[in-house]
Every structure is written in C-alpha cells, then in structure tokens.
Amino acid sequence: MKITIRNQVKLATIALACGFVLAAVSPMSAQELKPVSEPPLFGTFWLLSSKLDHQPSPPYPCDPYKGALPVYEMSGFPGQYVIGDSPEDYQQLQAGGKSRVLRMNALDSEDIPVPGEDDGDTNEYSYTPPPDIPNFDKYIGQSFSVIDTNAAAVNDTNLYNALLSFPDDTNTSPTLQILPYQSDCLLFKASHFDYSGETSRDFCLIVGDDLATPLFKTIDLSNVDTNNGWLVQGSIPCWQVSDTTYMMVSNISRIYNAFFRVIPYGGPAITLNGYSDYDIVSNTISIQADITDLSGITSEGYELTVGDLPARYALGTNNTFNIETPYSPNGLEDVSLSVFNAARVFDTNNIPDNARLSFSGGQSVSLDFENSTFLAFASDYCPLDVGTNYVYYYVDQARHIEASILNPANGQPVAAFSGDTSGATYITIPWNFTEVDGVTPYSNDTYVVAFAASDISSPSGGIQPMDSSSGTTLTITNTIDRYGNIRPPEGCLLTYQWDDPSDATGSYIDDKADQAIAGNLLTLYQDIYQSLSLTQYSPSDCGPNRNLAQCHPYNAEYKSWVRILSQLTNSYYSELTIAQAHGTGGFLGGARYLTNTIDSSDLEKWVTHYSDISSWRLRKATMFACYSADVHLIALGYPTWADACGIRPVGIENNSLMYKNCGLFFGDVLGNLYADNELGGNKTTAEIAAIVDQTWVCGENQYPGGCDPTYSWKYAVQSTINRFQDFDKSKPSIAGFLDCVYTSNQDEALRSLDISGVKQP
Numbered sequence: 001m002k003i004t005i006r007n008q009v010k011l012a013t014i015a016l017a018c019g020f021v022l023a024a025v026s027p028m029s030a031q032e033l034k035p036v037s038e039p040p041l042f043g044t045f046w047l048l049s050s051k052l053d054h055q056p057s058p059p060y061p062c063d064p065y066k067g068a069l070p071v072y073e074m075s076g077f078p079g080q081y082v083i084g085d086s087p088e089d090y091q092q093l094q095a096g097g098k099s100r101v102l103r104m105n106a107l108d109s110e111d112i113p114v115p116g117e118d119d120g121d122t123n124e125y126s127y128t129p130p131p132d133i134p135n136f137d138k139y140i141g142q143s144f145s146v147i148d149t150n151a152a153a154v155n156d157t158n159l160y161n162a163l164l165s166f167p168d169d170t171n172t173s174p175t176l177q178i179l180p181y182q183s184d185c186l187l188f189k190a191s192h193f194d195y196s197g198e199t200s201r202d203f204c205l206i207v208g209d210d211l212a213t214p215l216f217k218t219i220d221l222s223n224v225d226t227n228n229g230w231l232v233q234g235s236i237p238c239w240q241v242s243d244t245t246y247m248m249v250s251n252i253s254r255i256y257n258a259f260f261r262v263i264p265y266g267g268p269a270i271t272l273n274g275y276s277d278y279d280i281v282s283n284t285i286s287i288q289a290d291i292t293d294l295s296g297i298t299s300e301g302y303e304l305t306v307g308d309l310p311a312r313y314a315l316g317t318n319n320t321f322n323i324e325t326p327y328s329p330n331g332l333e334d335v336s337l338s339v340f341n342a343a344r345v346f347d348t349n350n351i352p353d354n355a356r357l358s359f360s361g362g363q364s365v366s367l368d369f370e371n372s373t374f375l376a377f378a379s380d381y382c383p384l385d386v387g388t389n390y391v392y393y394y395v396d397q398a399r400h401i402e403a404s405i406l407n408p409a410n411g412q413p414v415a416a417f418s419g420d421t422s423g424a425t426y427i428t429i430p431w432n433f434t435e436v437d438g439v440t441p442y443s444n445d446t447y448v449v450a451f452a453a454s455d456i457s458s459p460s461g462g463i464q465p466m467d468s469s470s471g472t473t474l475t476i477t478n479t480i481d482r483y484g485n486i487r488p489p490e491g492c493l494l495t496y497q498w499d500d501p502s503d504a505t506g507s508y509i510d511d512k513a514d515q516a517i518a519g520n521l522l523t524l525y526q527d528i529y530q531s532l533s534l535t536q537y538s539p540s541d542c543g544p545n546r547n548l549a550q551c552h553p554y555n556a557e558y559k560s561w562v563r564i565l566s567q568l569t570n571s572y573y574s575e576l577t578i579a580q581a582h583g584t585g586g587f588l589g590g591a592r593y594l595t596n597t598i599d600s601s602d603l604e605k606w607v608t609h610y611s612d613i614s615s616w617r618l619r620k621a622t623m624f625a626c627y628s629a630d631v632h633l634i635a636l637g638y639p640t641w642a643d644a645c646g647i648r649p650v651g652i653e654n655n656s657l658m659y660k661n662c663g664l665f666f667g668d669v670l671g672n673l674y675a676d677n678e679l680g681g682n683k684t685t686a687e688i689a690a691i692v693d694q695t696w697v698c699g700e701n702q703y704p705g706g707c708d709p710t711y712s713w714k715y716a717v718q719s720t721i722n723r724f725q726d727f728d729k730s731k732p733s734i735a736g737f738l739d740c741v742y743t744s745n746q747d748e749a750l751r752s753l754d755i756s757g758v759k760q761p
Contacts, residue, residue: 033072033082039063043079045071064257130255135228135296138256139207139345144234144352147187147246151503162187163246176262184254188247190262198238201266202356205247207233207345208296209257219268219291219300219339221319229295232265232343235356237669239729267359268293268300268339278332280368281325287365289319289337297341301632307333308651309378325367326374326474330394336364340632351597354626354669357585358633372396373453373472376426379656381648383481384433385614386657386751391429391449393474398422399453400471403429406448408477414442420456427451433480445482450475483608484646485615486659487574489744491548492525492620492693494518495564496579496686498555500593509580510555513686517579518551521690524697525549535698535707542709543744548572554581554594561589561598568603568618571611575620576645579689583625583670586638600633604644617646620696620713620740621663624689629665629733641665642735653737660737660750662713664692667731688727692720697742700761709743711759 045060063071065083074080152160162181166189169175177189188205195203206215208230215230233249252258271290275281293300304311304321312327323335340360346352377392395401398421405415414436417429429449433442454471496513499506527533528547537546550572552564568576582591589597610616621642628641642649647663648656670685683691696716699708717734721727739755746757 034075036071036073036081039067039071040079040081043081045081045083047085048082049085134226134298135207135209135231136298136345138209138253139231139233139258140347141251141350142207142233142253142258142345143250143347143350144205144355145248145250146234146236147248149246158182163189169244174262176260178260181248184252185248185250186252186260188249188260190245190247192243193241193245193262195238195241195264198264200238201264202235202237203241203245204235204263204265205233205249206230206261206263206265206294207249208259208261211259214295215261215263216269216292217295217297219293219297219319221289221291221300221302221339222315222317224298224300226298227295228298230261231294231296231345232359233260233345234352235265235344237729238264239726240669240671265294265343265359267343267361268341270337270339270361270363272335272337272363272365275365275367277366278368280370282369282371283325285323285325285367286316287321287323287335287337289321289363291319291339293339293341293361294343297343300339300341302337302339303632305334305336305338305651308649309655311335325369326371326472327476328369328374329376330369330371330374332366333369334364334366336362338362338632351584351587351590353584353591354582355584356627356668358630360630360632371472373399373474375451375474375476377655378476378478380476380478381481381484381652382478382657383485383659385485385659388430388432389657391431391476391478393427393429393451393453394425395421395427395453396424398456400456401427401451401453403427403449403451405429405431406450407442407444408446408448409444412436414447442480444480446477446479448475448477481658483614484617484658486617486619486646486661486747487610487612487615488545488571489543489619489747490545490574491550491572492575492577493565493567493573494522494525494549494551494577494579495581496553496624496689497581497589497591497594498553499591501556506593509684509686512684513553513580516684516687516690517577518553521577521579521693522549522551524694528697532704534702534704535709536704537707537709541745542742554589554596559594559596561596562602565598565603566606568606569609569611574618576618576622577689577693578623578625580670580685581623581625583623583628585627585630586633588623588625588628588641600638600641600644603641604639607645617659617661618663619661621645621647621661622689622692623663623665624670624685626666626670626730627668629667629731629735647736650734650736650738654753657751657753659747660740662734662736662738662740664713664717665733665735667733668729670730671726683724688720688724691723692716695719699759708759710741710746710757711761712738712755713740714738715760 041062045063063083070084072082072084074082147163149160149163152163162179166177166179169191172192174193175191179187181187193203209228213229217227217229234247236245269292273288273290274286304313306323306328309328311323313321313323316322338360340358342357343359344355344357346357373393373395376394379389379391382389400420401418403417404413406413414434415431421427429451432438434440435442452471452473494517496517498510501507501510524534526547526549528535528537528542529539552558552567554561554564558564567573581588587597587599607618608616623641631640633640642663642665645663647661648658653660694702696711696713697709699711701707714734717732721732737750739750739758741758749757
C-alpha cells in the first residue's frame, strides 16, 4: 500500500492513510538530536518517549503538536524528527539548559519559544491535555463527502484546481493521497482500489486517534468493551468505486488527532460454529458465533431468527445461543444471526446525504428440524376483527394433550383444552379473545398459550418438563393487534423529491419524475375505472374508491415533507409511493437543494393518526430511497420504515391470521439512473417506481382488456428487477406478505394464507 502525504495539515490534528510505511531508525542519543527553530511541514516524526522505552510506536506524517512541543532533527537521517513529549525526556535533552513553559492547548505556535532558550524561567513544564472523550464524540462534527469532479469543474474552480494539484500516479498499486484544503478540511485521492470482487463490503474511509490501535476486535454480545478505536468516517458502495475517487472530510477537529485509513468494510463479520448446512437437529441445540468488528464500536445489537421469526433461545458465554427447536416447524429452516452497529460517525444536526448510518453483518445455517412435537403456527399479532384466532401444534404419535390460554398479568386461565390423539396429527387451539365465560372481552394486550403433549399411559397426563422422555411442553406469549388492521382499499398518495433543477442531471431527473409519477402513474390510478383507460376495471374487480389518487411532489413549490406525508392522516389513502428521495436509513430527504428531512418516527405518527385508528396500517408502501430497508434502525432509536407503514416482518405475516400488506424498500445506495436491458438507454428511479406500481395494478398483460389485479407483489417487484441491469445492486427488499395482490377481493383469503387465487407466473 503506497502512502503519499503532501504538505503539513496546519491544524492540531494529523492524517495518515493506510499507515503501513514506517521507516527504520537506529538507536539514538542526545548528541544525535539538533533542535529546530521551526517544525518542518512534513516528514517522519517519532515520539521520544516511545523511543527511550524501546517500544517505538508508529511515526507521524507531520508534527502532531504543531510546534507546541520541542522538535529535534536526527543527524544523519534526513526528514527524520523526534518530538520531546514528556518532562523527563525534554529535560534530558536540554543537557543542563532550562526548559520553558509549553502551552499544549495553544492553536497558534508563533509565540512558542525556540527549545533551549534561557530567559530565566524555572525548570517547569506545563501540559493541559484536551478532555478525554470517546472517539464518537471527537469526530462527530466531521463531515464526509464524495466529490463529483464534473460538478466541481463547473461550480467550484478552487476545489477543482486543488484536486489537480494531486500528483499523477506512476504505478498501479492502491494509493491514498491527502492534501489540506482551505480551513479545517482535507482532500483525499484514492487510486487503483479494486472492489470489483466485493458484493457486501463497501469502500470505507475510517478514522481513529491512535495508529497503534488494532483495526478489529472480538465482540462479546453480552459485554461489549469500549476501547475507542477505528470508526467509519464515510463509505462508498462497492459497485460505485472507480479507479480514481476524490473525497473530502470537512470540519476537522482542531483538538484531537485524526488518522485515516481505507479498508473494505460491510459490518460485523460472523462465523457460526457447531453445525453444518442440512444437519438434522432436535430439542435444544447450541450454536456458537465468532464475531469481529471495528475496534471503535462501543455497542452492538443483534437479532437471532429461525425461519424469519424471532428464535426462542438463551444467550450463554462466548456468544453461545441455546436454541429451542420445537418452537419452529419441522423441516429445513434457516437459523440466522444478524449483528448491527452504529459505526458511522455523524452529527444528527447535519445528516449526511445518501449515506449508510449503520452497518450490519449476518450469517445463517440451514438445519433440518426433526421434533416429535412442535409449534406449527403461532398466529401472533392477530387482530380482534378476525373473531377467532387459531394456534397450531403437531404431534407425531398418539398423545395426551393439555393446553390453556392464560392472562400473564395474573396467571389465570381464560380457556382450557384437553384430550387424546389417536396418532400423528395437527392440533388446533382456538380462542375468540374472551374471558373464561366465553363472552366478556379479554382486556389484556398479550396472552400466554401453554401446550403440553405427554404419553397417554402417563398416570395423570399433565404438563411435563421440556424434552423429557414422557412429553414436551411449549409456552408462547402472543400479542393482540388491537389497532393494527389494514386501511380499507382506496387511493394511493404519490410523491417524489426534486434534485437541483439548475444542474443538468437534476433537471433531467426532475422532468422524468414529473412525467412518470405526476403524469403517467397518477393518470393510471385516477382513470382506473374509465372505459378507455389501460385497466378498464370496475369496483367489482378491485374494490371501490380506488381512483382517489393524488400526487404531491417535494419540489420547488411544495417544500415540506410534513405538508405532503401528513395527508396520510385522512381516509383517502390506503397506499403510498415515494418514487424517489434522498435517504440515509434513519432519515428521508435532505441534500443541497431541498434540505428538509423527516425520520421514520415522523412517518409512523402520520400513518397511525388515521381517521379510523383501529385500521391504520397501509396496504402497500414503496420507498425508493437509499438505505430505506435498514432493519436495524432500532439501534439508532427509530422504527424501521416498514414498521412505520404498519408492515410486519415477512415471517410474522406468513405465520399469522392478520390481514396482509406489503412494501418495497432498499438496502443500499439507490442511483438516479439504471440501464434498461430491454429497450436500451436509461431509466430514472422514478420511472422504475412507476413500472413497479403499474405491474402490480395491471399484472403481466398490460394492455386494455388484458389487465388483471390478482398478480402478486413479489411478481411486480421481481419482474422489474429482471428488466434492469443495475436495479438489483441497490438491494431491493420486499417487506410483508409476498403474495399480496392489488384487488381487495382476496383480502379474507389471504388473511388465512389461501393464495389459490394469486397469479404468480
């Protein structure tokens, strides 16, 4: 790795890129050191304390103290310097001279005296270090951006000329160069970094305050240490890395050291140990996870699922998960561990544009579950409108069954069941959300289902210990979704965000969005019942009031997400399409032209403040914004965007009698243009969003008389992905029930997981 540092960074911080080039220095004595009256702009700077202790630390590329401590030139070693960084070491080098009072915290060095001068001061040394705070706080104000050289050439000639001052690369090895620029700012030029083989790791510029700190550390999920190591200053998706990339870090701290390196990084690295794919397992199994992450991470969140549902487990030492497999259906199931963090440092008052704010890593193993008794269908989050909820279990032989539904507040049963089976069978536990009398409405929001299967020959049947030879006990706690029903099927609220129309690219994107969303897609929805329209539907085909669509773009005239999305509080809209917008995962909007942002909790507030609070969840929501599929926003204190729209995780919607809904979000950067393999040329994000919606509404045969509103949401998304070369790179993520259809005529069938009427080519 080649490192080039040009000119001293004239701040109290220093910068180093991929710092592996360290010069060897011979043993030194006081006679080899010559004081310098003015510290050089650049060179190799060693701390004297580390040399005298015979444990040399890596050198600095420029004076880290900016002349606040004495600097000595090493005789016979051009460009090599030593910094006297402790009272004792400084006094040794004075050879009887009197040292001066040195002001470490001074930013200007003109008034710092030359080392060795004697003006009668006592032999005193003063050092006031900056406050000892975590690295997250040290760098939280620094801002990272990727420089568009074409835009700089047109709009910022000073910046463009500064970029031209980087020396030409004379080799093909990966090289990172750094230059100071204006006030408190650094420019970076990255050349020949090949990310063509990466699929999940980004090009990341990381920052730390100590070169000796290791890049990565081992993570213990039960006790994460806080050692203030390396953090992500900024990232570029692997598929957007070019042979030469220019970057900027502004608002550099004037107090704390800041070293920079480049690494491929995609979040925590996880290895699952104990089982291989397709191993047959039963009862309680133990899976151990080896986890490594950047050394600056001070907190980690994690999620363990089995078949897209939360796993039933206990976390032991050394990241060992003791998983109870009978709480999942028999057959092949993916056991998946996802670990996430907030490794990206940023100021919440200055949100970076289209940047990944959190990172996550995952690993899974596919195991063959084989249990004599297991939970087949939990039906969690079932709403009251269903009437009677059903929980299913399975036994593989004749068994005595005892089950009860309990109020967790007092442990009292509200329903009880018992009996014997003659052989292998599914067992249904029904409950109509009432107290023990079968009439009084149940008042708690959760309930416990206790199920026990034992040998019929057991003297008293009863609930037996888990995994005992005589039977199995399974206990679950479900939630009643009292205010989570789907909105009645009506209109769609359409919106999108303008880019700067004064820029040629922005003007092009805005014009295409106006045409595709405010024009074509809006017309499709508003004319859905027209005899001369593309669809030619009637209310009996797709439901009444489906033509109530409106489009309110976030543009030069309508500069407020609040004014737009707060319209979801009325009863006109059951669906939402955000066709293009800037995003960071936790926030929607922003950028240089239109700066207003909202977070996912804002959207959740507007969706839930529906005129009929008992039916607030959207039927369908799409959000064409960068990182909108980030499922780990809870680590940052926000609901996911899917949660905000009332879309439950795929596993829960597939394993419950709730009414179904669906959505589309994105796990990576969402570019403005995509290559169209069928037609040639390019399509904008907004045009692709219109294609997804139109495919869901019209189906496979999109011509008058051929349209069909019973095609699945999965088909609408997947068929669009198949058309566009770069669309899949943005990691489209389907949320909710994959077999949702546009028509409302199948809502009852889908609630009970009957997809016989869904078309899926």
